[in-house]
Amino acid sequence: MASEQPVRxxxxxxxxxxxxxxLAAKAPxxxxxxxxxxxxxxxxxxxxxxxxxxLVESVHFLKADPPGAIAKKALRVNLSDLAAKGARPRGxxxxxxxxxxxxxxxxxxxxxxxxxxxxxxxxxxxxGDTTSTPGPLTxxxxxxxxxxxxxxxxxxxxxPGNRVFVSGxxxxxxxxxxxxxxxxxxxxxxxxxxxxxxxxxxxxxxxLGRRLIGVATxxxxxxDGLIADLGHIAExxxxxxxxxxxxxxxxxxxxxxxxxxxxxxxxxxxxxDDYEIAFVVPKGAANEIARxxxxxxxxxxxxxxxxAGDGVALIDESGAPISIARPGFTHx
Amino acid sequence: MASEQPVRxxxxxxxxxxxxxxLAAKAPxxxxxxxxxxxxxxxxxxxxxxxxxxLVESVHFLKADPPGAIAKKALRVNLSDLAAKGARPRGxxxxxxxxxxxxxxxxxxxxxxxxxxxxxxxxxxxxGDTTSTPGPLTxxxxxxxxxxxxxxxxxxxxxPGNRVFVSGxxxxxxxxxxxxxxxxxxxxxxxxxxxxxxxxxxxxxxxLGRRLIGVATxxxxxxDGLIADLGHIAExxxxxxxxxxxxxxxxxxxxxxxxxxxxxxxxxxxxxDDYEIAFVVPKGAANEIARxxxxxxxxxxxxxxxxAGDGVALIDESGAPISIARPGFTHx
Numbered sequence: 001m002a003s004e005q006p007v008r009x010x011x012x013x014x015x016x017x018x019x020x021x022x023l024a025a026k027a028p029x030x031x032x033x034x035x036x037x038x039x040x041x042x043x044x045x046x047x048x049x050x051x052x053x054x055l056v057e058s059v060h061f062l063k064a065d066p067p068g069a070i071a072k073k074a075l076r077v078n079l080s081d082l083a084a085k086g087a088r089p090r091g092x093x094x095x096x097x098x099x100x101x102x103x104x105x106x107x108x109x110x111x112x113x114x115x116x117x118x119x120x121x122x123x124x125x126x127x128g129d130t131t132s133t134p135g136p137l138t139x140x141x142x143x144x145x146x147x148x149x150x151x152x153x154x155x156x157x158x159x160p161g162n163r164v165f166v167s168g169x170x171x172x173x174x175x176x177x178x179x180x181x182x183x184x185x186x187x188x189x190x191x192x193x194x195x196x197x198x199x200x201x202x203x204x205x206x207x208l209g210r211r212l213i214g215v216a217t218x219x220x221x222x223x224d225g226l227i228a229d230l231g232h233i234a235e236x237x238x239x240x241x242x243x244x245x246x247x248x249x250x251x252x253x254x255x256x257x258x259x260x261x262x263x264x265x266x267x268x269x270x271x272x273d274d275y276e277i278a279f280v281v282p283k284g285a286a287n288e289i290a291r292x293x294x295x296x297x298x299x300x301x302x303x304x305x306x307x308a309g310d311g312v313a314l315i316d317e318s319g320a321p322i323s324i325a326r327p328g329f330t331h332x
Numbered sequence: 333m334a335s336e337q338p339v340r341x342x343x344x345x346x347x348x349x350x351x352x353x354x355l356a357a358k359a360p361x362x363x364x365x366x367x368x369x370x371x372x373x374x375x376x377x378x379x380x381x382x383x384x385x386x387l388v389e390s391v392h393f394l395k396a397d398p399p400g401a402i403a404k405k406a407l408r409v410n411l412s413d414l415a416a417k418g419a420r421p422r423g424x425x426x427x428x429x430x431x432x433x434x435x436x437x438x439x440x441x442x443x444x445x446x447x448x449x450x451x452x453x454x455x456x457x458x459x460g461d462t463t464s465t466p467g468p469l470t471x472x473x474x475x476x477x478x479x480x481x482x483x484x485x486x487x488x489x490x491x492p493g494n495r496v497f498v499s500g501x502x503x504x505x506x507x508x509x510x511x512x513x514x515x516x517x518x519x520x521x522x523x524x525x526x527x528x529x530x531x532x533x534x535x536x537x538x539x540l541g542r543r544l545i546g547v548a549t550x551x552x553x554x555x556d557g558l559i560a561d562l563g564h565i566a567e568x569x570x571x572x573x574x575x576x577x578x579x580x581x582x583x584x585x586x587x588x589x590x591x592x593x594x595x596x597x598x599x600x601x602x603x604x605d606d607y608e609i610a611f612v613v614p615k616g617a618a619n620e621i622a623r624x625x626x627x628x629x630x631x632x633x634x635x636x637x638x639x640a641g642d643g644v645a646l647i648d649e650s651g652a653p654i655s656i657a658r659p660g661f662t663h664x
Contacts, residue, residue, distance in 0.1 A: 037383035135467020
């Protein structure tokens with residue numbers, strides 16, 4: 001930056017035309033962001049799946065975070081919700097409340113981050129709103145997807161006897177957040193970078209999620225924490241979920257940082273921000289899940305089972321319950 | 333309030349279950365707000381119309397405003413966008429970033445306001461997100477509606493020779509905002525109350541909007557200001573719009589406050605927040621508009637015409653242009 005002062009030379013309309021309209025260029029229903037609303041058509045046998053998430057500076061990200069990474073994370077946490085529901089992403093809306101310190105350069109990098117992820121996930125900007133704020137940067141993204149009518153994978157639906165799976169590895173994002181506030185932790189630069197990347201840039205598991213349609217009886221994305229999010233499935237499905245602690249998949253980088261003991265597993269299973277999919281399938285579907293994992297390149301690990309009852313139990317290799325003080329993140 | 337301290341005793345999940353889930357009870361695709369996403373089905377010949385607006389404390393409303401009124405205004409400004417597009421409201425999503433001063437009582441009144449307007453406008457809550465914020469109360473609403481496929485009334489489409497109409501009266505909300513910051517202004521208590529109500533509680537013109545499908549060549553809701561929003565139509569339609577200043581409809585209360593002179597008209601036409609519909613129809617459609625206005629009980633006044641060219645001209649009764657220093661509100 002040449003100047004000490006933040007410089008936002010672009011007016012609201014110029015900003016939309018220059019930075020955001022190109023992100024809507026491929027969506028005919030976005031009308032180049034020049035209308036009051038956008039349109040989206042669905043096939044006759046499809047229904048809309050819609051979700052919104054708000055992200056607030058200093059709550060969900062730091063002011064100093066790279067703007068492109070903030071943009072991508074905001075988009076990805078929403079896409080992760082669509083992934084867990086088996087939905088195909090169709091478009092998104094962005095509401096942006098900008099403090100005065102946001103300058104043209106920040107906005108340019110923010111829009112560039114969105115553009116890169118639009119390519120990554122085949123989704124276009126459909127519309128949005130920009131306002132000023134005297135407070136922290138706040139953004140909300142509404143993601144729109146589609147599923148075959150009536151086929152969305154819900155949280156309710158898990159049945160006793162079903163098996164519980166989770167995609168990818170758990171705990172990396174929690175470790176990444178820890179690393180951002182600590183300097184010396186005795187792990188390699190590459191482990192450090194990979195864990196921080198998992199915090200900053202979750203990978204919505206869209207390809208795997210779409211394979212769950214018609215197979216999974218229940219699913220949720222892991223945002224609050226594995227135990228907490230399985231708890232949401234248990235509660236809405238009115239079942240008990242039993243998780244084998246030793247089967248929870250941990251990345252090599254996480255093991256290098258936290259080890260493989262009970263404390264590490266408990267921390268991984270409750271730290272949140274993983275944006276993996278926790279899902280439940282009938283006992284006979286394990287082969288189908290293995291095939292979907294192989295074909296999508298997204299690992300899926302069986303970690304437990306569904307029983308009659310309620311709540312989530314984490315058990316050790318002897319079958320004894322591990323006490324969970326705090327199952328996951330709560331916003332307040 | 334019995335206590336000096338704000339008291340938010342409800343946890344995030346308890347708040348959602350107690351205050352917000354009842355607002356979603358009639359929408360089967362909301363799954364009682366217990367899932368990651370909501371579903372919405374459309375008829376085979378319909379498409380989705382979607383819009384988002386963010387509102388920020390001290391920018392769009394005041395901290396001391398009644399929480400029910402904040403809720404209603406947030407919902408109504410979005411419904412106004414749907415109205416201007418001819419869409420039927422189908423549901424909405426709410427992203428709420430709550431500062432620590434928000435207490436149970438505030439939230440209860442906020443949810444009650446939403447509930448009242450859900451009844452008024454036949455719309456249900458489909459989903460949302462709640463987060464904490466260290467800054468001002470910030471909320472964004474995504475409104476979902478439907479139109480017959482391909483029939484959304486766009487901003488683009490106005491043609492030379494078309495006539496320009498506006499619903500209701502213009503300037504009342506701007507006057508209401510002025511009155512909120514002034515004590516003594518020599519108008520009656522009822523005029524004062526009616527102008528403030530127009531600022532706090534705009535009336536989305538849904539019934540009239542739906543009558544514009546297949547009739548209007550262009551429409552926009554009046555949020556930035558009549559001249560500014562007609563400017564958006566002129567720009568996207570690549571035409572010139574000429575408005576007869578004397579025909580701009582002013583309410584009796586506004587005339588009592590500002591008079592009927594050129595200054596009053598200019599101020600009314602640029603102050604914004606009206607949430608009326610400005611729309612353009614072929615010359616021969618005036619009778620059809622008169623009938624729609626009568627049947628919906630929403631006045632519609634012809635205020636001007638479309639010509640070849642660009643921009644918006646405001647002319648006096650002699651046909652001379654009135655200079656416009658600032659056509660409407662801009663966010664930054």
